[in-house]
Amino acid sequence: MFQFASVSDFLLMDGHGLYVWASYAITLLALVFLAISPSIQQRAFIIQQKRQQRIEEGQNQQRVDS
Amino acid sequence: MNWQWFHRLGSPRWFYEKTSRWMPWLLSVTLLLLAVGVVWGLGYAPMDSKQGNSYRIIYIHVPAAFLALAGYYVMAIAGAVGIIWQMKMSYTVMRAAAPIGAVLTFLALVTGALWGKPTWGTWWVWDARITSMLILLFLYLGIIALQGAYQQQRTANKACAILALVGTVNIPIIYKSVDWWFTLHQPATLKLVGESSIDPSMAYPLLVMIAGFYGLYSWLLMHWVRADILQSESKTQWVKEIVVK
Structure with missing residues (x-):
């Protein structure tokens, strides 16, 4: 059974709300x-x-050209 | 005994490919457990007759502390395996376990302080349990710092593994601190042997949360290990193929 009568009761938690929610x-x-x-590191x-890889490909291309 | 699995586990590529398949499943089970545990703990578990609603912090405080300790075992054992068998993957696990463990220890301390203020009337005391947890945080931070202090990763790995192994002395002290020095922190409420001092209606959501935190820890460890593998294996063909995709 839900322990609180209303949403504001649930948020306040008898004065302990700040500690619990924090x-x-x-x-x-x-x-x-x-x-x-x-994920950020991987990306x-x-x-x-x-x-x-693009730089390496570019260098290879230059070698072929010259 | 067949040791093939152990050798496979030593292959970064095998680990990376397998975990790609496991992780979505693991994450969905974990999130389900955490969602059920949080709703149950915050809204449906009965109020504590002595502490009121502040006790609802237990549903994150205890699982975080559990995994902060379990994570230390993971890190120290991985370090030991790395030293004994010179296994690269093992050191990777050790490196990944340090930041996760540090954050979980930090969470156990912060939620403990937030729980202590309305319950004991103070944010912080130099109680045995709290002090030994603070030392655990410094051990984790020390290993992260030590890892960055060496130019050569091989040397850094060895130094970190030794520090992690020496630091295991602290673990039994943390466990036993509430019994040896009976100061402010309450003794364990959940017991494997004997009767727990917590009512089942409060204990079930706690067990769900602990299971959820175990799942989350495993998922996070895989995630951190994978990011590390990509960098340390960047010269190999299979990583180059992943990058191109």
């Missing part, structure tokens, strides 16, 4: 950071590798 919010932020940062790596 804990959950900080946890959410920290976990999102952990989940996202390897940056792939962009950098693609650029490098």
Whole structure:
């Protein structure tokens, strides 16, 4: 059974709302950071590798041309 | 005994390809567990007769602390395997476990402080459990810093593995701190052996959250290891093929 009579009761939690909600919010932020940062790293790596491959191809092309 | 799985696990490519298939499943189960646990813990579990609603922080505080400790085992064992068998993948796991463990330890400390203020009337005390958790945070941060301090990764890996192994001394101290020095932190409410001092109506959502955090930890570890693999294997053909795609 739901423990609170209304939404505002649920948010206030008898005066403990700030502590409870702050804990959950900080946890959410920290976990999102952990989940996202390897993705950002991976994307940056792939962009950098693609650029490098293009440079190498360009150098090979020059060698063929000359 | 067949050791083939152990050798396969040592192959970065095998790990990368397998986890590509596992991770979406693992993530959906994990998110489901966490959603059920959060709603149950915040809205449906009964109020604590002594602490009121502030106790609802337990549903993230305890799982975060659990995984902060379990994560240390992962890191130290991975470091030991790396030293003994010179396994590259093992060091990769060790490196990935450090930032995840540091964040989880930080969360256990912060949610503990937020729980302590309305319950004990203070954000922080130099209680045995809290102090040993702070040392755990410094161990994790020390390993991250040590990893960055060396030019050569091989040297850095070895140094980190040794620091991680020495730091395991702290783990039993954390576990036993609430019994050895009975100060402010409450003793364990969930017990594997004997009767738990927490009512089932509060314990079930907690168990769901702990399961969810285990799932989340595994997913995060795979995710961090994969990002590391791409960089350290950047010269290999299979990574070049992934980049082109």
